[in-house]
Amino acid sequence: xxxxxxxxxxxxxxxxxxxxxxxxxxxxVNYHMLLEQPPDTYKLRWDxxxxxxxxxxxxxxxxxxxxxxxxxxxxxxxxxxxxxxSQCIINARENARTIRDxxxxxxxxxxxxxxxxxxxLRQDDESLSRFCDAVxxxxxxxxxxxxxxxxxxxxxxxxxxxxxxxRAEMxxxxxxVHYHQLLEGxxxxxxxxxHLWMAVLKSVAAFEFYKRQYTQIEPxxxxxxxxxxxxxxxxxxxxxxxxxxxxxxxxxxVPGSYANEAExxxxxxxxxxxxxxxxxxxxxxxxxFLTELQHTCRSIGEQITRAYxxxxxxx
Amino acid sequence: MSSxxxxxxxxxxxxxxxxxxxxxxxxxxxDGLPRPCAAAMYEKLAAMPLEVFEERRKLADLSYLxxxxxxxxxxxxxxxxxxxxxxxxxxxxxxxxWDVIERGLAQRVMAxxxxxxxxxxxxxxxxxxxxxxxxVFSCKHFRREMVGLHVPRDxxxxxxxxxxxxxxxxxxxxxxxxxxxxxxxxxxxxxNRLVMRRTFPRAFEVCExxxxxxxxxxxxxxxxxxxPRSGDRPVIVLLTPGLYNSAYFEHCFLAQEMGIELVExxxxxxxxxxxxxxxxxxxxxxxxxxxxxxxxxxxxxxFRAGSLxxxxxxxxxxxxxxxALANAVGTGVSDDxxxxxxxxxxxxxxxxxxxxxxxxxxxxxxxPDHLAYVLDHLPELVVxxxxxxxxxxxxxxxxxxxxxxxxxxxxxxxxxxxYIAQPVIPLSRVPSFDIATGAMSPxxxxxxPYCLYDGQKVTIVPGGLTRVALQKGSLVVNSSQGGxxxxxxxxxxxx
Numbered sequence: 001x002x003x004x005x006x007x008x009x010x011x012x013x014x015x016x017x018x019x020x021x022x023x024x025x026x027x028x029v030n031y032h033m034l035l036e037q038p039p040d041t042y043k044l045r046w047d048x049x050x051x052x053x054x055x056x057x058x059x060x061x062x063x064x065x066x067x068x069x070x071x072x073x074x075x076x077x078x079x080x081x082x083x084x085x086s087q088c089i090i091n092a093r094e095n096a097r098t099i100r101d102x103x104x105x106x107x108x109x110x111x112x113x114x115x116x117x118x119x120x121l122r123q124d125d126e127s128l129s130r131f132c133d134a135v136x137x138x139x140x141x142x143x144x145x146x147x148x149x150x151x152x153x154x155x156x157x158x159x160x161x162x163x164x165x166x167r168a169e170m171x172x173x174x175x176x177v178h179y180h181q182l183l184e185g186x187x188x189x190x191x192x193x194x195h196l197w198m199a200v201l202k203s204v205a206a207f208e209f210y211k212r213q214y215t216q217i218e219p220x221x222x223x224x225x226x227x228x229x230x231x232x233x234x235x236x237x238x239x240x241x242x243x244x245x246x247x248x249x250x251x252x253x254v255p256g257s258y259a260n261e262a263e264x265x266x267x268x269x270x271x272x273x274x275x276x277x278x279x280x281x282x283x284x285x286x287x288x289f290l291t292e293l294q295h296t297c298r299s300i301g302e303q304i305t306r307a308y309x310x311x312x313x314x315x
Numbered sequence: 316m317s318s319x320x321x322x323x324x325x326x327x328x329x330x331x332x333x334x335x336x337x338x339x340x341x342x343x344x345x346d347g348l349p350r351p352c353a354a355a356m357y358e359k360l361a362a363m364p365l366e367v368f369e370e371r372r373k374l375a376d377l378s379y380l381x382x383x384x385x386x387x388x389x390x391x392x393x394x395x396x397x398x399x400x401x402x403x404x405x406x407x408x409x410x411x412x413w414d415v416i417e418r419g420l421a422q423r424v425m426a427x428x429x430x431x432x433x434x435x436x437x438x439x440x441x442x443x444x445x446x447x448x449x450x451v452f453s454c455k456h457f458r459r460e461m462v463g464l465h466v467p468r469d470x471x472x473x474x475x476x477x478x479x480x481x482x483x484x485x486x487x488x489x490x491x492x493x494x495x496x497x498x499x500x501x502x503x504x505x506x507n508r509l510v511m512r513r514t515f516p517r518a519f520e521v522c523e524x525x526x527x528x529x530x531x532x533x534x535x536x537x538x539x540x541x542x543p544r545s546g547d548r549p550v551i552v553l554l555t556p557g558l559y560n561s562a563y564f565e566h567c568f569l570a571q572e573m574g575i576e577l578v579e580x581x582x583x584x585x586x587x588x589x590x591x592x593x594x595x596x597x598x599x600x601x602x603x604x605x606x607x608x609x610x611x612x613x614x615x616x617x618f619r620a621g622s623l624x625x626x627x628x629x630x631x632x633x634x635x636x637x638x639a640l641a642n643a644v645g646t647g648v649s650d651d652x653x654x655x656x657x658x659x660x661x662x663x664x665x666x667x668x669x670x671x672x673x674x675x676x677x678x679x680x681x682x683p684d685h686l687a688y689v690l691d692h693l694p695e696l697v698v699x700x701x702x703x704x705x706x707x708x709x710x711x712x713x714x715x716x717x718x719x720x721x722x723x724x725x726x727x728x729x730x731x732x733x734y735i736a737q738p739v740i741p742l743s744r745v746p747s748f749d750i751a752t753g754a755m756s757p758x759x760x761x762x763x764p765y766c767l768y769d770g771q772k773v774t775i776v777p778g779g780l781t782r783v784a785l786q787k788g789s790l791v792v793n794s795s796q797g798g799x800x801x802x803x804x805x806x807x808x809x810x
Contacts, residue, residue, distance in 0.1 A: 004595055094558065101568070101577045108382075109382060311593075
């Protein structure tokens with residue numbers, strides 16, 4: 001028996017923790033890549049980063065240009081940006097605090113500890129990379145503590161669903177924004193191009209894995225790994241598979257059928273990711289594919305809400 | 316460590332210059348030696364180097380922070396979370412003293428329940444003229460809706476938090492007030508003990524302290540017994556106003572300890588006079604609600620219409636006998652501060668016994684002669700609004716300026732029924748760590764034991780919450796005004 005409100009909070013703890021983690025990853029990797037790049041590529045580097053988070057309009061209301069400093073401020077700490085890392089952690093903690101009687105003491109103390117640590121780092125004016133490192137470690141620890149202390153009941157599956165849905169959407173966004181940039185942006189150096197894609201891979205912890213599969217950095221191969229690979233925990237396919245398992249575990253419906261709209265959409269996308277080739281996706285236009293994928297992720301989120309969190313009660 | 320403390324630390328111990336002073340000291344006798352109950356703990360603390368004590372104090376604070384045991388202060392506009400200061404020197408009560416307190420409280424809680432049963436039933440006590448009719452019916456928390464409503468097992472007050480103080484002049488414990496609506500603070504009792512056990516494990520080996528951890532089990536057993544449906548697995552929930560309530564931590568803590576669901580008003584829905592909660596797989600019937608929401612906000616259809624934390628239709632379900640509430644609705648007619656003055660009379664009337672614990676002398680401003688006396692002696696009295704709690708609506712005469720006193724004079728004359736006055740009680744004190752001097756210093760305390768009533772007997776976990784006024788000379792122990800808490804030890808014996 002699980003209250004709808006509790007399930008809602010668990011789902012969002014997963015989403016916010018994952019969002020904080022992803023944001024820290026792209027911030028960190030891009031910052032380090034930039035250190036060795038010619039100065040005229042600055043804008044090229046920081047602007048897409050803001051776009052990935054879907055907060056471009058808000059950003060340019062607050063700052064004139066995208067630089068390391070403004071991006072760090074906006075994505076790291078800004079209270080104006082509801083998706084900044086610290087806001088995500090605050091939100092995850094608020095959700096955890098609300099349902100602390102329903103999660104393990106270890107999990108609450110871990111999220112609460114991360115919150116205090118982030119607050120302290122901010123006051124100490126620590127460097128970007130130490131900050132991102134703390135958040136990434138926090139993300140890893142979060143998964144570890146969940147794994148080691150939460151019973152595998154519906155609650156667990158709601159946390160999982162939140163994490164993997166967020167991660168799938170973030171992976172689609174990262175890919176989409178950089179693709180857009182490469183196709184339509186000003187011409188850039190070849191070496192910069194390969195550095196960019198290396199940075200993308202590193203931001204999702206897939207660089208080493210990629211290098212073992214493929215010899216050279218090729219955008220199509222990067223897309224193939226991040227979308228269609230069944231093994232890497234940040235690929236879209238992997239995450240849609242995990243989402244499907246969790247949704248079926250919650251509803252009790254068998255694979256191949258669906259109990260609600262969220263399951264139907266998830267199953268549909270997962271099939272495509274399992275059976276389409278990267279060439280087929282490119283033929284239809286990668287950008288179109290990624291746009292649709294992001295759109296579906298949003299719909300799935302809404303449908304989960306409708307099926308489990310906010311449904312109508314008939315008197 | 317403060318710089319002052321550091322300067323002293325090399326040769327100073329915690330009790331080096333300790334002076335119990337002119338008030339009753341719970342641990343130290345007037346000759347400066349520990350009382351028998353405190354001897355073992357005193358020996359440990361007195362021999363402890365300041366550095367070691369400081370280290371343990373920091374660890375204890377850290378454990379509260381990590382666990383997020385904080386309360387929220389809204390006065391600064393930001394909703395800052397603060398630690399409820401915890402003092403490491405325990406308050407120690409010898410067994411023989413506790414036995415008296417326990418019997419006295421049990422007697423009082425029984426009488427209060429009989430009074431409520433009577434007031435919402437036959438009203439014999441009014442007919443017999445023991446308490447004036449108008450005083451009862453003018454109570455802010457009297458609930459007309461409860462008259463004639465049968466409550467499960469005739470229990471109104473399942474949980475009572477009674478505030479006691481020890482009068483330094485006589486050494487006697489006195490009842491300061493009853494909290495019969497939804498008393499909070501028990502989570503601190505349990506957490507404080509946990510922290511103390513971790514901080515001074517060795518002390519527990521020698522001091523024979525009675526355990527308190529069984530409180531949630533005792534409470535849930537009572538809640539279970541209230542279920543209107545038969546079957547051994549009733550659905551019990553704790554209803555909280557939500558995250559922004561200052562006692563939210565406690566609500567979570569108790570729900571978790573009792574293994575019951577923590578719900579907000581929006582999680583519940585009433586269909587055909589039956590209460591359900593919304594789960595991911597549809598509606599589940601609820602049998603018992605341990606509610607931490609005030610009467611006023613419980614059901615927007617029955618009480619305050621704008622309430623967002625309540626459950627529309629809950630009173631109908633209650634009236635239909637489909638749900639049990641703890642505490643019952645309307646218990647505020649027993650802990651009103653004007654009614655308080657009559658509790659000794661209730662004990663005599665319902666139980667035919669003499670009160671074991673005495674009240675503080677109380678002037679009812681609704682009586683013209685009492686009012687006249689109060690108006691003449693405002694600078695030396697404590698004046699309290701009858702329906703308030705938590706230190707709100709209060710005048711501390713001796714520490715108030717002329718203007719504040721005059722303001723209260725106007726209020727008293729305008730609405731005398733709303734006020735009572737009491738002499739200032741010289742509260743007993745307990746050694747407490749003073750950060751500024753880096754040594755123990757006496758501070759005033761009160762005591763709130765938590766009584767559970769199952770319809771037959773009253774169970775009290777030994778001790779309760781000792782609140783301490785950490786500011787030097789202060790008599791106000793409320794957390795909102797610089798108060799802290801201590802672990803309370805009831806010993807198995809007297810030493």
